Amino acid sequence: MTSPHAAQIRILLSAALALFTFTVVIGILNGTDLVEFGHKALLTHVHVGTLGWITMSVIAASLWLFGLGDPAGKDAGLVRLLGYATPLTITAYVLAFLTTGSNVRPALGTLVGLVILVAFAWTVRSARGRVLSVPHVGMLAALLMSVLGAVLGILLGLRLAGNDSISETTGEAHPAAMVVGFLVPVGMALIEWALDGTSVARRATVAGIVQIVLPVLGGILVIIGLLADILPLVTLSLPFEVIGLIILIVRMRPAVMATSLMARTTARHGLMALVYLVVNLSILVFLIVKYFAKELDPPAHLLLALDHSIFIGVMTNGILALIMRFRRTVSAAVDHIVFVGxxxxxxxxxxxxxAESAPLKQVATPVMGGAILLAVATGIPALRGATQDPST
Ligand code: HEM
Ligand code: HEM
Known part of the structure; x- marks a missing residue:
C-alpha cells in the first residue's frame, strides 16, 4: 500500500524539523545555564515543540495512515492546503507567543485550532470504509483530544489577555488535555507502528481498541476534574492510564523481544518510546497520588520530568522513526549517534x-540537544527529493 500524499508529508516533516531547532537551542542554552529565559521565550520553547514539532508531525502521520492505498490525486487540494496552512499558521502563532500576550495570541491560536479541526475532520472522513488498525484508532482518538485541548488553549489565551469571565482552571486543564489526553494515545499509535511496521495493515483487535479507549477516558476524567475542580476524578483516571499501558506492553511483547538496539531500524526508536511511556506514566501516578489527590501543588522539577519524558522520550523517538520511513538513508554513524545521544x-x-541536580542537566542538555540538531541537519536534506516508496 503506497501513500499518495508523500510529497506533502515530506514538506510537513521538513518544516517540523526546521522549527524544532528553536526549541532545542533554547533548551541547550537554558539547561547549561548560559542564558536565563523569560516567560515568553519559554512558552515559545514549549509551543514550537508541541505544535511545530509534535502536532505538525502528527498531522503528517495522519495523512500517511489515512491515505494508505488511496489512488494518486485523492483529496489533493485539501491535503495541499493542510501541507502549507499547518506550518504557516503554527509559525505565526509561535511568533505571537514570543512577542505578545494580547488578543492577537488567541486569534492566531484559533487559526491553528481550525487547522487541527480540518485535519481531524479529514481523518474521520477518510476512516470510513478503511481497515482501521490500532495505530489508526490511536491517531483518531488523539486528534479528537487535540481539538479539545486547542479549544481550552484558546480560552486560556483569552483569559490571559484580560477576559476574566473565563475560568482560571483552563490554566491546568489545557496542558493536561494535551500532555495526557492527546499525547498518550498518539504515543501508543507511533510506538506500535514503529515496533511493528505491518501493524498498520491489520484490523484492530478488541484488546487494541480497549488499550486506546481507556487512556482517552482517563484523559477526559482529568480534564473534567481539573476544569470543574473535582479532584477525585483526576485520581480516578489512574487505573485507566495504567491498564491501557499494561495492555500495550502485553500486546507489544513479541515485537519488543524481536527488536535489537544495535540495528538501525524504526523498531529501536519504538522500543525506547515504550520505555519512556512507562517512565512518563510512573511519574504521573506519583504526582497524582502524592500531590493532586492531596490538593498540593506539584514541584516544578517533577512536572518538567513528566513533560520531557513524553515530549522527547515518546514523541521525538516516534517522530524520528516516522521520518526514517520518508527520508533517504543517511550514514550509519549518524543514525547511531542520534539514537544514543x-x-x-x-x-x-x-x-x-x-534529583534537582544542575550539573546533570548541564551535561545532559547539550548531548540530547546536539543529537536532535544532528537529526535536523541530516534529516532535512534526506527528505528533500526522497522518492523511496513509504509503503507498509
Ligand atoms: C517537544 C519538545 C519540547 C517541549 C514541548 C518542551 C517543553 C518544556 C516545558 C513545558 C518547559 C517548562 C517551561 C516553563 O517553565 O514554563 C520546558 C523547560 C525546559 N526545557 Fe523543554 N521542551 C522540549 C524540548 C526540550 C529540549 C530538546 C531540551 C534540551 C535540549 C529542553 C530543555 C529544557 C530546559 C533545560 C528547561 C528548563 C528546565 C528548568 O527550568 O530546570 N527542552 N520545556
Ligand atoms: C491551538 C493549539 C494551542 C493553543 C491555542 C495553546 C495555548 C496555550 C496558552 C495560551 C498557554 C498559556 C500561556 C501563558 O502562560 O502565557 C499554554 C500553555 C501550555 N500549553 Fe498550549 N496551546 C496549544 C497547543 C498545545 C499543545 C499541542 C500542547 C502539548 C502537546 C500544549 C501544552 C502546553 C503546556 C504544557 C503549557 C504550560 C506551559 C508552562 O506554563 O510551562 N499546548 N498554551
Missing part, C-alpha cells in the same frame, strides 16, 4: 530533573 542524554536529563 537522544536516549542517553534524556535519561540523564530526567534523572537530573528528578
Amino acid at each position: 537522544l536516549n542517553a542524554g534524556l535519561a540523564v536529563f530526567v534523572v537530573g530533573l528528578l
Whole structure:
C-alpha cells in the first residue's frame, strides 16, 4: 500500500524539523545555564515543540495512515492546503507567543485550532470504509483530544489577555488535555507502528481498541476534574492510564523481544518510546497520588520530568522513526549517534530533573540537544527529493 500524499508529508516533516531547532537551542542554552529565559521565550520553547514539532508531525502521520492505498490525486487540494496552512499558521502563532500576550495570541491560536479541526475532520472522513488498525484508532482518538485541548488553549489565551469571565482552571486543564489526553494515545499509535511496521495493515483487535479507549477516558476524567475542580476524578483516571499501558506492553511483547538496539531500524526508536511511556506514566501516578489527590501543588522539577519524558522520550523517538520511513538513508554513524545521544542524554536529563541536580542537566542538555540538531541537519536534506516508496 503506497501513500499518495508523500510529497506533502515530506514538506510537513521538513518544516517540523526546521522549527524544532528553536526549541532545542533554547533548551541547550537554558539547561547549561548560559542564558536565563523569560516567560515568553519559554512558552515559545514549549509551543514550537508541541505544535511545530509534535502536532505538525502528527498531522503528517495522519495523512500517511489515512491515505494508505488511496489512488494518486485523492483529496489533493485539501491535503495541499493542510501541507502549507499547518506550518504557516503554527509559525505565526509561535511568533505571537514570543512577542505578545494580547488578543492577537488567541486569534492566531484559533487559526491553528481550525487547522487541527480540518485535519481531524479529514481523518474521520477518510476512516470510513478503511481497515482501521490500532495505530489508526490511536491517531483518531488523539486528534479528537487535540481539538479539545486547542479549544481550552484558546480560552486560556483569552483569559490571559484580560477576559476574566473565563475560568482560571483552563490554566491546568489545557496542558493536561494535551500532555495526557492527546499525547498518550498518539504515543501508543507511533510506538506500535514503529515496533511493528505491518501493524498498520491489520484490523484492530478488541484488546487494541480497549488499550486506546481507556487512556482517552482517563484523559477526559482529568480534564473534567481539573476544569470543574473535582479532584477525585483526576485520581480516578489512574487505573485507566495504567491498564491501557499494561495492555500495550502485553500486546507489544513479541515485537519488543524481536527488536535489537544495535540495528538501525524504526523498531529501536519504538522500543525506547515504550520505555519512556512507562517512565512518563510512573511519574504521573506519583504526582497524582502524592500531590493532586492531596490538593498540593506539584514541584516544578517533577512536572518538567513528566513533560520531557513524553515530549522527547515518546514523541521525538516516534517522530524520528516516522521520518526514517520518508527520508533517504543517511550514514550509519549518524543514525547511531542520534539514537544514543537522544536516549542517553534524556535519561540523564530526567534523572537530573528528578534529583534537582544542575550539573546533570548541564551535561545532559547539550548531548540530547546536539543529537536532535544532528537529526535536523541530516534529516532535512534526506527528505528533500526522497522518492523511496513509504509503503507498509
Ligand atoms: C517537544 C519538545 C519540547 C517541549 C514541548 C518542551 C517543553 C518544556 C516545558 C513545558 C518547559 C517548562 C517551561 C516553563 O517553565 O514554563 C520546558 C523547560 C525546559 N526545557 Fe523543554 N521542551 C522540549 C524540548 C526540550 C529540549 C530538546 C531540551 C534540551 C535540549 C529542553 C530543555 C529544557 C530546559 C533545560 C528547561 C528548563 C528546565 C528548568 O527550568 O530546570 N527542552 N520545556
Ligand atoms: C491551538 C493549539 C494551542 C493553543 C491555542 C495553546 C495555548 C496555550 C496558552 C495560551 C498557554 C498559556 C500561556 C501563558 O502562560 O502565557 C499554554 C500553555 C501550555 N500549553 Fe498550549 N496551546 C496549544 C497547543 C498545545 C499543545 C499541542 C500542547 C502539548 C502537546 C500544549 C501544552 C502546553 C503546556 C504544557 C503549557 C504550560 C506551559 C508552562 O506554563 O510551562 N499546548 N498554551
